[in-house]
């Protein structure tokens with residue numbers, strides 16, 4: 001099992017801090033190094049830790065910057081619960097995508113309209129938005145296709161609560177709090193994903209093994225590496241905005 005980058009990043013920071021705390025406690029280094037000197041040493045050790053844990057290069061400036069940001073912020077007149085509340089809010093909104101490396105950003109209306117056209121015209125047809133965000137595609141699809149059952153799965157509690165409240169008036173729409181990789185896809189005719197490059201190989205493996213032959217995976221923007229989409233629909237907006245349509249092989 002590979003350890004998620006954010007865990008390795010935090011481990012490098014903790015290791016750097018632990019080493020310095022040990023040096024300060026058990027050596028005379030504390031008399032020689034100034035406050036900002038300690039911060040610089042901490043940043044250097046954290047960078048080395050990130051390199052040792054084989055994080056991509058762009059984590060290194062973040063590792064160097066974090067100790068300085070924390071040291072600078074510690075002088076601000078913010079009580080501990082202010083920081084704790086901010087951290088809690090971030091976890092509520094973005095927590096679900098931290099380990100799968102998928103942040104929250106939203107599909108446009110054109111994507112939802114295309115999804116409604118792609119969904120087969122069979123009564124009782126089922127669709128799922130994997131990582132439902134604030135529920136736009138799930139609710140949009142449910143209102144455009146009242147003949148379908150549309151499910152949204154979201155791991156972050158904050159967005160999920162928004163989705164759940166928005167879905168209350170709709171009878172053909174369900175919002176589930178949970179991990180998409182623990183959600184069984186066997187009953188769906190179409191699954192929609194607007195995630196990131198990181199989970200696409202694992203997602204395709206899940207789709208291929210669980211969904212019935214002929215069912216569709218529609219990915220907004222991100223390709224499944226090594227698999228040719230059956231069709232690509234260009235979307236308005238960003239230059240790379242498109243729907244990639246993959247059919248589950250027989």
Ligand SMILES: C[S@@+](CC[C@H](N)C(=O)[O-])C[C@H]1O[C@@H](n2cnc3c(N)ncnc32)[C@H](O)[C@@H]1O
Nearest residue numbers: 096097102105106107131132133155179180194
């Ligand atoms: C880019 S947003 C897309 C939101 C929505 N589908 C849309 O198109 O507007 C991706 C969402 O997936 C959620 N997510 C990421 N990994 C997840 C996982 N393993 N299980 C459930 N949700 C996840 C994130 O919390 C985020 O809200």
